[in-house]
Amino acid sequence: xxxxxxxxxxxxxxxxxxxxxxxxxxxxxxxxxxxxxxxxxxxxxxxxxxxxxxxxxxxxxxxxxxxxxxxxxxxxxxxxxxxxxxxxxxxxxxxxxxxxxxxxxxxxxxxxxxxxxxxxxxxxxxxxxxxxxxxxxxxxxxxxxxxxxxxxxxxxxxxxxxxxxxxxxxx
Amino acid sequence: xxxxxxxxxxxxxxxxxxxxxxxxxxxxxxxxxxxxxxxxxxxxxxxxxxxxxxxxxxxxxxxxxxxxxxxxxxxxxxxxxxxxxxxxxxxxxxxxxxxxxxxxxxxxxxxxxxxxxxxxxxxxxxxxxxxxxxxxxxxxxxxxxxxxxxxxxxxxxxxxxxxxxxxxxxxxxxxxxxxxxxxxxxxxxxxxxxxxxxxxxxxxxxxxxxxxxxxxxxxxxxxxxxxxxxxxxxxxxxxxxxxxxxxxxxxxxxxxxxxxxxxxxxxxxxxxxxxxxxxxxxxxxxxxxxxxxxxxxxxxxxxxxxxxxxxxxxxxxxxxxxxxxxxxxxxxxxxxxxxxxxxxxxxxxxxxxxxxxxxxxxxxxxxxxxxxxxxxxxxxxxxxxxxxxxxxxxxxxxxxxxxxxxxxxxx
Numbered sequence: 204x205x206x207x208x209x210x211x212x213x214x215x216x217x218x219x220x221x222x223x224x225x226x227x228x229x230x231x232x233x234x235x236x237x238x239x240x241x242x243x244x245x246x247x248x249x250x251x252x253x254x255x256x257x258x259x260x261x262x263x264x265x266x267x268x269x270x271x272x273x274x275x276x277x278x279x280x281x282x283x284x285x286x287x288x289x290x291x292x293x294x295x296x297x298x299x300x301x302x303x304x305x306x307x308x309x310x311x312x313x314x315x316x317x318x319x320x321x322x323x324x325x326x327x328x329x330x331x332x333x334x335x336x337x338x339x340x341x342x343x344x345x346x347x348x349x350x351x352x353x354x355x356x357x358x359x360x361x362x363x364x365x366x367x368x369x370x371x372x373x374x
Numbered sequence: 375x376x377x378x379x380x381x382x383x384x385x386x387x388x389x390x391x392x393x394x395x396x397x398x399x400x401x402x403x404x405x406x407x408x409x410x411x412x413x414x415x416x417x418x419x420x421x422x423x424x425x426x427x428x429x430x431x432x433x434x435x436x437x438x439x440x441x442x443x444x445x446x447x448x449x450x451x452x453x454x455x456x457x458x459x460x461x462x463x464x465x466x467x468x469x470x471x472x473x474x475x476x477x478x479x480x481x482x483x484x485x486x487x488x489x490x491x492x493x494x495x496x497x498x499x500x501x502x503x504x505x506x507x508x509x510x511x512x513x514x515x516x517x518x519x520x521x522x523x524x525x526x527x528x529x530x531x532x533x534x535x536x537x538x539x540x541x542x543x544x545x546x547x548x549x550x551x552x553x554x555x556x557x558x559x560x561x562x563x564x565x566x567x568x569x570x571x572x573x574x575x576x577x578x579x580x581x582x583x584x585x586x587x588x589x590x591x592x593x594x595x596x597x598x599x600x601x602x603x604x605x606x607x608x609x610x611x612x613x614x615x616x617x618x619x620x621x622x623x624x625x626x627x628x629x630x631x632x633x634x635x636x637x638x639x640x641x642x643x644x645x646x647x648x649x650x651x652x653x654x655x656x657x658x659x660x661x662x663x664x665x666x667x668x669x670x671x672x673x674x675x676x677x678x679x680x681x682x683x684x685x686x687x688x689x690x691x692x693x694x695x696x697x698x699x700x701x702x703x704x705x706x707x708x709x710x711x712x713x714x715x716x717x718x719x720x721x722x723x724x725x726x727x728x729x730x731x732x733x734x735x736x737x738x739x740x741x742x743x744x745x746x747x748x749x750x751x752x753x754x755x756x757x758x759x760x761x762x763x764x765x766x767x768x769x770x771x772x773x774x775x776x777x778x779x780x781x782x783x784x785x
Contacts, residue, residue: 242399264402266391276389276402302391302400356386359407360414 215283216257218334226327233320234310239303249296254311255287261307265299274300288335291317416492417465419443427652431726433754440651447629449651451728455480456491538632550622558623566671573674576681580693602694609672613665614645620664621647624657655723662720666706673699710765725758734759
């Protein structure tokens with residue numbers, strides 16, 4: 204696909220923050236574009252797939268199945284954010300559904316291109332993985348907060364007042 | 375998410391994505407926990423698993439309901455509004471609709487009662503009928519102090535002396551069937567009346583010739599009195615057995631019978647008669663006073679037999695035992711001494727104020743002076759609270775005074 208390099212966009216993506224423009228240029232050449240209309244699903248939870256995506260413009264919703272037609276919104280991602288890296292590395296089915304909340308432009312990178320990038324630009328690959336670890340840590344922390352918040356929601360929603368009687372009650 | 379100090383956190387929210395029927399469209403909505411709570415549809419356990427007993431309060435002119443879970447054998451007391459809400463909890467009525475029903479019934483909106491009731495019902499599984507000792511709480515709070523630690527360890531060790539049987543009901547049922555049922559018939563009542571009359575007669579005779587009653591104890595009166603105490607202690611088992619048999623008489627279950635160290639240091643037998651809550655008021659009163667009747671019977675019998683004996687060890691022993699039994703009868707039945715003995719339970723049942731002691735103390739400690747300053751007439755309930763505390767303090771003062779007087783005049 205012939206396209207002009209959008210280095211400003213790559214600078215915005217945290218994974219490519221610490222690499223040189225020449226290396227960004229090399230990465231850009233390996234990215235493929237994908238456009239989503241508002242409401243369109245990119246993939247659903249449990250779908251197969253080995254690509255990771257970078258959001259150029261627009262907004263997507265990350266959600267996980269709860270019951271029936273209901274899913275829990277885990278996150279909203281916008282320009283500069285990325286997703287899909289889990290399946291890129293472990294080859295397992297998608298862990299969540301991605302759906303465009305607005306018209307969205309994405310760029311994607313598959314495993315073969317990533318492996319070539321590592322082989323040809325090891326310094327850029329190191330910077331890429333270093334940033335990836337940072338993002339993973341942040342997401343882990345966000346997940347812990349989400350678990351705590353959902354637990355609190357459950358307690359409040361069921362009226363269970365745990366802070367008044369933390370142990371065995373007496374009469 | 376965290377909060378600091380006493381700041382109350384905002385209600386938690388979760389964000390849900392709800393798809394259309396066709397699945398090609400969706401809506402994202404934020405759901406606050408309070409909304410979910412309002413829309414929850416609580417459901418009480420099946421009717422077959424519940425037993426309800428009505429308890430009328432003569433003071434409050436209101437009714438409370440004792441609800442028993444037949445499966446877990448847990449009890450919970452519900453006020454009239456709570457019982458109304460409980461009956462609405464059919465799994466189809468949301469908490470919001472419960473609130474509306476409550477307003478229509480009682481003319482006032484009180485969302486807290488619903489919240490508190492649900493909380494209470496959820497926690498019913500955690501309720502135990504075993505009181506938490508304040509002494510234990512105090513010792514636990516002072517574990518840095520070696521003396522408190524030692525006392526706590528001692529109490530824990532004494533706790534292990536508890537011996538109880540949860541299958542005692544069958545034994546009591548057999549005892550009842552093979553003769554003990556007579557106690558609860560006119561024959562049993564007549565026998566008690568006869569022995570009591572004989573006891574009065576014996577008391578009069580002993581009173582007229584009260585010289586050297588304890589001379590029979592000879593040179594070792596202290597050891598002799600200790601033996602009297604030990605003998606008396608063994609009769610306490612009869613007291614508890616009578617409670618248990620009364621329970622069987624009214625078709626209720628004896629949940630446990632055994633021996634324990636009350637508050638960690640007072641050896642005593644016990645019968646768990648909590649199932650009597652599900653019986654009639656008559657059943658509760660008879661069960662309550664049946665234990666003390668043992669002391670009336672034995673005390674009367676002892677004093678009558680003593681009156682028939684000549685001076686000597688046996689007479690002294692019987693007189694001392696009779697005095698102990700009569701004291702026990704008094705303390706078991708007298709309700710005004712801050713102790714929750716049988717008489718207290720009968721009183722609170724009659725008044726319909728199950729937390730009479732704690733509520734009375736709380737009122738006198740907290741609200742009484744404000745109430746006096748504010749003026750106006752006291753409610754019946756407040757009069758009962760003040761009366762209970764005043765009578766209890768007076769009784770204890772009189773008891774202490776009497777003992778001091780007795781000590782001074784006999785030494």
